[in-house]
Amino acid sequence: MDRASAPSSRSRGPDAADAAVFADTGTSQAFIDVTKHRGLASLAGFPFEVRTSDSTREQARRLAERCAKAYSYLGDVLAFRPRCALVVLSRADWSERASNPAYVMPYCSGGNLFLHGEPSDLTAWLEEVAGSAPVAATRELDQIYGTGADRLAPFADMLVVHELAHAFHDGVPFVFPRSWLMELFADMALYAFVTAEEPDRRLHFETLPRVALEHGLLKPVARDLRYFEAFYPYIEPLTYVWYQFRFTMMAKGLVDAAGPNVLRRLWDAFALTDEQLAGVLGDRVQPAAGQWLASWDEVPR
Ligand SMILES: [Zn+2]
Numbered sequence: 086m087d088r089a090s091a092p093s094s095r096s097r098g099p100d101a102a103d104a105a106v107f108a109d110t111g112t113s114q115a116f117i118d119v120t121k122h123r124g125l126a127s128l129a130g131f132p133f134e135v136r137t138s139d140s141t142r143e144q145a146r147r148l149a150e151r152c153a154k155a156y157s158y159l160g161d162v163l164a165f166r167p168r169c170a171l172v173v174l175s176r177a178d179w180s181e182r183a184s185n186p187a188y189v190m191p192y193c194s195g196g197n198l199f200l201h202g203e204p205s206d207l208t209a210w211l212e213e214v215a216g217s218a219p220v221a222a223t224r225e226l227d228q229i230y231g232t233g234a235d236r237l238a239p240f241a242d243m244l245v246v247h248e249l250a251h252a253f254h255d256g257v258p259f260v261f262p263r264s265w266l267m268e269l270f271a272d273m274a275l276y277a278f279v280t281a282e283e284p285d286r287r288l289h290f291e292t293l294p295r296v297a298l299e300h301g302l303l304k305p306v307a308r309d310l311r312y313f314e315a316f317y318p319y320i321e322p323l324t325y326v327w328y329q330f331r332f333t334m335m336a337k338g339l340v341d342a343a344g345p346n347v348l349r350r351l352w353d354a355f356a357l358t359d360e361q362l363a364g365v366l367g368d369r370v371q372p373a374a375g376q377w378l379a380s381w382d383e384v385p386r
Pocket residue numbers: 086087088247251268271
């Protein structure tokens with residue numbers, strides 16, 4: 086969700102090269118920073134690696150099962166399957182391994198999806214927000230989420246699909262021309278997946294964002310898209326959540342109106358493989374520029 090509690094995988098790649106495993110260069114340029122896996126338990130049986138703290142195996146398996154379904158769904162829609170790994174961490178392991186010690190936001194970096202194996206502070210903050218909502222909002226939230234402790238945990242668990250969507254564009258690799266568009270893409274992927282594969286959970290996914298926006302439950306320090314672009318990802322956490330809720334409702338509007346293929350159209354508008362990039366460089370910059378990628382290894386080092 087927050088790609089940035091950390092430096093991006095791209096900015097970190099070269100420095101980590103000696104420790105990273107370059108994966109399947111024939112089909113994907115993504116690498117996985119395996120230094121983050123050391124000392125963690127491994128769960129087998131998934132189309133990606135799953136690493137977990139000892140104490141969070143059960144949650145890791147639940148997240149991996151949803152992620153495997155989403156991997157297959159998004160792989161079919163986008164005709165691409167990236168290399169990636171799930172890294173599910175306890176609170177104690179998170180502070181040692183994640184780029185930001187705060188146990189708040191899941192994120193994707195270096196081919197790894199960093200996920201919470203225990204209820205995160207983000208979930209606790211959202212519980213607080215929901216718990217102090219006005220009567221009309223409370224009625225709507227209670228109807229969907231009940232009134233028990235950790236009632237928003239199932240909502241937070243769905244965010245794994247948002248992180249997986251980031252692994253897809255990181256894996257080509259390509260970047261969207263605006264950060265907000267990248268985040269909208271991830272929320273579209275999540276909403277399209279829930280609608281297609283877990284329709285009975287759709288209300289669990291969309292009710293909190295809708296009610297929070299309609300009843301003004303969050304108090305963002307800014308609401309301007311240009312603010313988001315200028316300060317992303319260093320945005321106050323609940324303001325960041327407000328923006329994500331806006332993107333979620335935009336994603337819902339788009340997918341409901343145009344169908345899940347709108348996700349593929351957004352992808353096709355910006356995804357640029359190395360071959361396509363070489364074509365653009367050769368056609369639009371300078372003919373020799375089209376050879377830069379191919380001739381990289383021929384130049385004396
Ligand atoms: Zn995100």
